[in-house]
Structures are given as structure tokens and as C-alpha cells.
Amino acid sequence: MAASFNVVRYNSSPCAACKFLKRKCLPDCIFAPHFPPEELQNFISVHKIFGASNVSKLLNEVLPHQREDAASTLAYEANARLKDPVYGCVRAISILQLQVEGLQKELDEANAELVNYARGYNHCYHPDISGTTAAQPAPSAVPVNPMCCYAQIPPQTRPVDLINTGEAGVCNYYRIPSSVTFPRNDTNQGGAAGQGL
Template sequence: MPPPHQSSSFSLFPSLIAMESSDVTTSFHHFSSPTSSSPISSLPAPASIHSPCAACKILRRRCADKCVLAPYFPRTEPLKFTTAHRLFGASNIIKLLQDLPESQRADAVSSMVYEASARIRDPVYGCAGTICHLQKQVGELQAQLARTQAELINLQAQNKNLLALICMDIEQDSSSQPPDPIPNCMFQNNDCFLEDISQSYVFASSSGCEPSWDI
């Protein structure tokens, strides 16, 4: 006959097995439940890839989200930043843009790029050489305009004098023309009248009476 404590341990063994099986079932239902969150969905979404601007790419540095150079030096225009960077340097460009309001930064970048390009074309005078050349062209065009205006005034005076001469010739021709001749029809119509007068004069002379000229 077994000892009493062994019989009690055997009697507890089936109940332990039942409890473990119930825990396994509960865990299975918990993982298979549709309302449970998936471990894949709980992972954070991958961050969007930010392509660097031309300035940061040339400088080989990380382009921040609020990079002050990105709006004015896009990655598709690397030559624009290379030209400005060659004359001014990156730190001076950044400092200049930070000191200006955003409404004037685009014009400042265009001015820097133009000045740097002029300095590359003319290392001695830069923009001053371009300005002198343009001023020379303006002076030449102003002189040409003055000559053209003088020629126009001269032509207008010549036309005015020519018109006055034409009017004088017309007046002289009209005054030197003889009066219009009497039409022949007037003489043809008065032939009968003259013949009547001559006949009446002959008749009066033969009869000794003075002719009457009352018509």
C-alpha cells in the first residue's frame, strides 16, 4: 500500500494537466483573434527619402528639411551653385540669404550668379566692364536717334517748302490764263437778228424814213 502523500500527489496531476491545456487554448485564441494587432503593422513607416539640393550635394553634406539653399539651388542646376560658390563661397551665400527676407532672396541669388558669371568672363572688371559696354551702346544709340530726328525735321521742312511752291505755281497758272472765248453758238443764234437789222435799215433808207432801233 503506497504512502498517503504519494496518493495525494497523483490525484493533483490530472488537474495540473487540465489547467495547462486551458492556458494553451486561451493563448491560441488570443493570437488567432482578428482584433489582435499584428506585429508587422506595429512597425514604424519608413521615412521618405529627401534628395539633397545642388549646394549640399556639391558640399557633400546632409541636406536638412529646411535648408536655406535648397529653394534657390535645386539639384537639377548644379552649375548655378558652382558659379556663385566660386566667387562668394558657401558661408557668405548662406549668411547673405539668412540676413535677407524670403521675398528678396531669389533676386539676391540671381544677382550673385550674374556677378559671378561676369567675373568669370572678365576677371579684371567683372560687372563694371559690362556696365561700361552697355553705357557706350546707349550713347551710340542716342547719337543715332538725334541724327535721325534732325533728318526727319529737315525732310518735313523740305516737304513744306515743296508744297508752298506747288500752290504758288497753281495760282500763277490760273491768273495767266486768257478769259474763256465766247461760244460760237452765240454768233450762230444772232445771225438772223443781224440780218433783220440790215434789211430794216435798207428799207428805211429807200422810203426816206429814219430807221427805228426800238426792239
């Protein structure tokens, strides 16, 4: 890409740095690949903040594959410093760090909520190993968990026993007695699980 840029550069105009500094753009110009003629304002900002000789030294010190990143970083920092002479790009960095911290906090809260839902789901749908049951509480005392929509059905219409774990903050769950039968779903056509029983 740099070779094709050099061919175009010599046929048209010098790079932004040489144009601004009013000098001839040589074939080995360190600025040419990073400050094309149409990016004159970027070079003016970089020159005003860092100085052309300092930028030239820096670009010569970094590895060739890192020069493009170095030049774009210098241009960004110079433009930020011109817009905000006191903080420069530090203000943008601080704002982004605060956003990352806020998003991390939201992610942690969402993960904690997900864990609570998973615990509620496990307590609502896995049978009690001990086999103990408690009397069914009044409908207002039944915990409402989004993962346990069964808890919203009035107790007198439920053919199940309420299992009360007795733990604070843990969802109660229900055990379906073996006498309750479920209708068989015969609407599946071939290949359905349980077919041919």
C-alpha cells in the same frame, strides 16, 4: 512654385548647395529654391567667388520676393568674375553702356533728320503767305529734297511758281496758280469724299 519644387526635392536629391557642401538639405534650406540640383556649376562658381556663408547671409537679408533675383545676379557675377578675373561683369556693363550711348546718338541723329524732313515738307507744300514769287532758277539750282520730289520736274513743264524763301538750308516750295485745274477722280464707288459735288 517653390512648394512644388520642395516636394520634388525631397523625393529626389538635395539642392546644389547641400550636394556640393555634402550636407543634408533641410526643409528650410535657403539655397534650395535658388540652386536646384541641376545647377551645381552655378553654385560652385558662387561659392568660389563669394563663399557659401556670405551668400546665405545675403539671401536671408533680402526680402523673400527679391531672393530669386539676388541669387541669379550672384551667379551671373560669379561666372563673369571667373571668366574675367580683372573686370568681371564690369566689362559687360561698360560694353552695354557704350552700345546704349551709340544707339542714343543714332536716335538723336534720326530725330534731327526727321525734323529737317518735316520742315522741308512744310516749306514745300504750304503756300507762301506773303504772295511773293521769284524767277525760276535753272534746274541745277533747284534744291532736291526727298520730301519734295516735285522739285525734280524740269521748270518748263511745271504749271507753278517757285517760292524762294531765301533762307539757307530751307527748301523752296511751289505755289500752284488758281488757273490750274486737277482732273476729278471718279473711280471711287460710293462714300468717297467730295461725291455729289
